[in-house]
Amino acid sequence: MPSLYQQLAHDIEQGIASGTYVAGERLPGVRALARTRGVSVATAVAAYEALSDRGHVEARPRSGYYVRARQALRPIESRPAAKTAAPRLVTGQAMAMAMLKAASDPAIVQLGAAMPDPAFLPTQAIGRVMARVMQVQRSQAAGYMLPAGAPELRRQIAQRMSQGGSVVSADDLVITTGCQEALSLALRAVTQPGDVVAVESPVFYGLLHVLESLGLEALEIPVHHREGLSLDALAFALDRWPVKACVLAPNFGNPLGCGMSDEAKLALVRLLGKHKVPLIEDDIYGDLGFDGRRPATCKSLAPRADILLCSSYSKSLSPGLRIGWIAAGRHHARVEYLKYVSSIASPTAPQLAVAELLANGRYERYLREARGKYASAVARMSDALTHVLPHGTRLSQPQGGFVLWVELPEGIDSVALAHRALRHGVSIAPGPLFSASGKFKNCIRISCARVWDARTERALATLGKLI
Ligand SMILES: Cc1ncc(COP(=O)(O)O)c(C=O)c1O
Structure with a gap:
């Protein structure tokens, strides 16, 4: 028979699997959980620790336990070359100006510029x-x-x-x-x-x-x-x-x-x-x-x-x-x-x-709040992207900030994708913007610091379809 904490962990895991708790969301505090489930605080902590060991939740100091993003998309694994190409003059950054303009257009869902939504x-x-x-x-x-x-x-x-x-x-x-x-x-x-x-x-x-x-x-x-x-x-x-x-x-x-x-x-x-x-x-x-x-x-x-x-x-x-x-x-x-x-x-x-x-x-205090919100937003976006991006996509696993670097399968042209996405009301930042020599053609950067709503979900679905 499972012990009390295993049963509790199992129930929470079910809640995560069924979408009752979504990636990045804060789970009930240990005291509240203990009270509602009629168990000791130690049992509630043990349940969360078990879930943390299995990679379903993460503990954030002085903040509580949060649902972790599922890693259906593989993490980026770079092995940087030990050599570099020759220096070069930087040109052709007009795309960035278009993206900044899109960022201030309320009709566009802004996933491009690293600009936090005021709610953060x-x-x-x-x-x-x-x-x-x-x-x-x-x-x-x-x-x-x-x-x-x-x-x-x-x-x-x-x-x-x-x-x-x-x-x-x-x-x-x-x-x-x-x-x-x-x-x-x-x-x-x-x-x-x-x-x-x-x-x-x-x-x-x-x-x-x-x-x-x-x-x-x-x-x-x-x-x-x-x-x-x-x-x-x-x-x-x-x-x-x-x-x-x-x-x-x-x-x-x-x-x-x-x-x-x-x-x-x-x-x-x-x-x-x-x-x-x-x-x-x-x-x-x-x-x-x-x-x-x-x-x-x-x-x-x-x-x-x-x-x-x-x-x-x-x-x-x-x-x-x-x-x-x-x-x-x-x-x-x-x-x-x-x-x-x-x-x-x-x-x-x-x-x-x-x-x-x-x-x-x-x-x-503002800083603590911003960190928590950004961490949740990144987890939630990572999770959502696993549902819309094609197999073979890889995601960064940032330790701070609020942007995600996405490596799409080889052959996808992120600049063409960004233009098409903009025509559909979605702004993303294509990889070559982040290089002086047009590298990262199949990469995009996604800014996660936006309020999660139906528009965001529709924008991600559109992005998935365009890819
Ligand atoms: C790494 C980095 N440095 C500098 C800046 C510019 O910051 P500010 O808006 O304070 O000028 C940004 C803005 O996105 C950034 O990401």
């Missing part, structure tokens, strides 16, 4: 704080800010970075208009047109736009689906080409969502140091790991190395605030000057508002 963000709290700033700090909000940004905001950011192990003060930071501007300023500070820049492959396409606009050549370094950038390939590239900077997102990079280990980060910093190549570290997703752990940045592991750390609150508070920052180390003065030249300073009111949101401690 603390929009009400932001609205309240912005209103207060415009009333209480009206005169200050109406004026220019210093090029480096609001001192109190910089102090708050420096405090959070210090808690994460980085040695920075407010004077080491420049507030930027999103992480995109931080990356652009960093590249302008350390390169000249025509220089070669090492980037991940696949890479966040916005970075390719920046390279394109600055006349820089991209040297694509392959990324392993779980371990991050291939250090062998980077070493190969550094020996062969005059690389002037390396741009990298070691924590839950976009689009693969994987993270490098601390050992790999240190090896990376040593390798770049040997070749005297500055690292531009993009940490925009660093706070958004599904397990709630805040991974180290290269900057915190190697405070003396030549690292320009870029980040923003676009994925945790709101992309519309356009508040980012850069800790540029020895390039600080140059970056501050470039910021002044390009826009004098970032808008004042959002800076004052974010400073207030950080100061009252609520930010950590």
Whole structure:
């Protein structure tokens, strides 16, 4: 006869199989379950642990147990080459502009741009704080800010970075208009047109736009689906080409969502140091790991190395605030000057508002909520995709962020698919956008941070049919 906990586990498993509980959904808390089923809390925990061992549920610290996505589609298994192709100028990024326009068209189901639906963000709290700033700090909000940004905001950011192990003060930071501007300023500070820049492959396409606009050549370094950038390939590239900077997102990079280990980060910093190549570290997703752990940045592991750390609150508070920052180390003065030249300073009111949101401690709560929602959205989307995508498709298994990288069977042209999907009211991001050389033809990126509704389900069904 099965024991109590086995019976309970069996019942929950049935509930998952029948769709009563769907992927990404939070299951009843252990106390509530124990109460309704008339068993002890220990029995409820044992049932969940058994389900967790069998891969049906996952425990999230301080949050509870969640239904895990079925892995009917096989995970991506990359074995990055240890060599790289020659650097090349980036061109032809017009497709990305079309996708960004589609993202703001309410008639289109937006699965392309990595733009969280407002339901994932603390929009009400932001609205309240912005209103207060415009009333209480009206005169200050109406004026220019210093090029480096609001001192109190910089102090708050420096405090959070210090808690994460980085040695920075407010004077080491420049507030930027999103992480995109931080990356652009960093590249302008350390390169000249025509220089070669090492980037991940696949890479966040916005970075390719920046390279394109600055006349820089991209040297694509392959990324392993779980371990991050291939250090062998980077070493190969550094020996062969005059690389002037390396741009990298070691924590839950976009689009693969994987993270490098601390050992790999240190090896990376040593390798770049040997070749005297500055690292531009993009940490925009660093706070958004599904397990709630805040991974180290290269900057915190190697405070003396030549690292320009870029980040923003676009994925945790709101992309519309356009508040980012850069800790540029020895390039600080140059970056501050470039910021002044390009826009004098970032808008004042959002800076004052974010400073207030950080100061009252609520930010950590928003972050916990965003992480949980993103993790559930990714699990749910992974599960839904297994029903609509063809056999032979492979899915990434991100450890943070909210995007999925999908490898469709060979021969499928993702650019043609994206055009067709757009005509049917669905926006996706085709793989070649994430490469300077048109790689990843059979891949697409799906943004999962949207409210799950009938439109989303219809859009996925349409996508399946088009494929
Ligand atoms: C890896 C990465 N870096 C930078 C950015 C740009 O961020 P922001 O919206 O803060 O400019 C994005 C946006 O999607 C991103 O995914």
